[in-house]
Amino acid sequence: MKSFLLYGAVSTLLLTSCQPSKASKEKEAADTTETVKIDSANTKPADNKTILARREVPVLCYHQIRNNIASDSKRAHDDIIAPDKFKEHMKMLADSGYHSILPDQLYNYLVYGAKLPEKPIIITFDDTDEDQFTIGNTTLKKYGFKGVYFIMTVSIGRKGRINYMTKEQIKQLSDEGNTIASHTYDHKNFAQFTDEDWTTQIDAPTKKLEEITGKKVEYFAFPYGVFKASTLHKLKEHGFKAAFILSTARDENYPLYTIRRIIDPGRYTAKNLYYSINKSFNKTKP
Numbered sequence: 001m002k003s004f005l006l007y008g009a010v011s012t013l014l015l016t017s018c019q020p021s022k023a024s025k026e027k028e029a030a031d032t033t034e035t036v037k038i039d040s041a042n043t044k045p046a047d048n049k050t051i052l053a054r055r056e057v058p059v060l061c062y063h064q065i066r067n068n069i070a071s072d073s074k075r076a077h078d079d080i081i082a083p084d085k086f087k088e089h090m091k092m093l094a095d096s097g098y099h100s101i102l103p104d105q106l107y108n109y110l111v112y113g114a115k116l117p118e119k120p121i122i123i124t125f126d127d128t129d130e131d132q133f134t135i136g137n138t139t140l141k142k143y144g145f146k147g148v149y150f151i152m153t154v155s156i157g158r159k160g161r162i163n164y165m166t167k168e169q170i171k172q173l174s175d176e177g178n179t180i181a182s183h184t185y186d187h188k189n190f191a192q193f194t195d196e197d198w199t200t201q202i203d204a205p206t207k208k209l210e211e212i213t214g215k216k217v218e219y220f221a222f223p224y225g226v227f228k229a230s231t232l233h234k235l236k237e238h239g240f241k242a243a244f245i246l247s248t249a250r251d252e253n254y255p256l257y258t259i260r261r262i263i264d265p266g267r268y269t270a271k272n273l274y275y276s277i278n279k280s281f282n283k284t285k286p
């Protein structure tokens with residue numbers, strides 16, 4: 001399980017100082033996650049150049065929401081955020097006017113130019129940890145946010161040093177309007193996939209998650225954020241509309257399959273996160 005904590009290089013983002021907060025919008029909580037219907041048969045999809053030129057929507061990546069313990073390695077700290085800190089960071093997003101959106105909305109925006117709410121953001125969780133349900137989902141709901149849960153199916157229902165979400169919890173997240181997505185069977189590095197892995201790490205997990213949720217599974221996150229350009233086309237063939245990396249560069253031939261995310265590490269203050277979002281994602285004008 002230790003290997004689940006090893007992620008690819010995440011660039012350290014420069015931080016500046018200024019006040020991010022505005023008045024609390026906690027009460028607003030309008031649902032901004034409804035997908036606009038696109039007449040895809042009669043709407044021309046954008047080419048890669050157009051997709052790459054669109055302003056990037058910030059995507060955040062979380063793993064474990066818990067307090068550190070002595071045995072946590074230094075490297076693991078990036079993947080652990082204290083519950084109080086996580087709550088503070090979600091409040092900062094709400095107070096700063098961010099609206100959570102879901103992958104279907106991002107896809108329609110990138111491919112068809114569909115409109116997004118003001119200050120869109122995507123909040124994602126990797127690896128199935130139960131605290132994403134107990135603390136993550138509970139906190140998101142408080143601010144009217146929805147999330148994306150990238151599940152590695154081997155861990156479903158597992159209890160131990162780390163507790164993982166059960167089928168019932170995953171179904172509830174889906175029923176409440178969050179997106180359930182794939183993160184392979186057991187976190188195998190995508191760059192090392194064999195032919196057989198396309199069945200065990202991709203097709204079987206999709207089937208399992210679709211059985212649990214009763215909905216299609218169309219989004220994928222690469223374990224460790226690592227991808228291999230030469231096999232990205234296969235994700236489309238296996239039913240995925242888009243896939244998420246970490247904060248490395250997008251593949252210019254497959255921008256939909258290399259959507260960038262940043263980790264919100266446990267050491268960040270809410271202000272650090274605010275500036276990190278702007279530094280990493282707001283380079284391109286609409």
Ligand SMILES: [Zn+2]
Pocket residue numbers: 004126127183187222223224
């Ligand atoms: Zn992972």
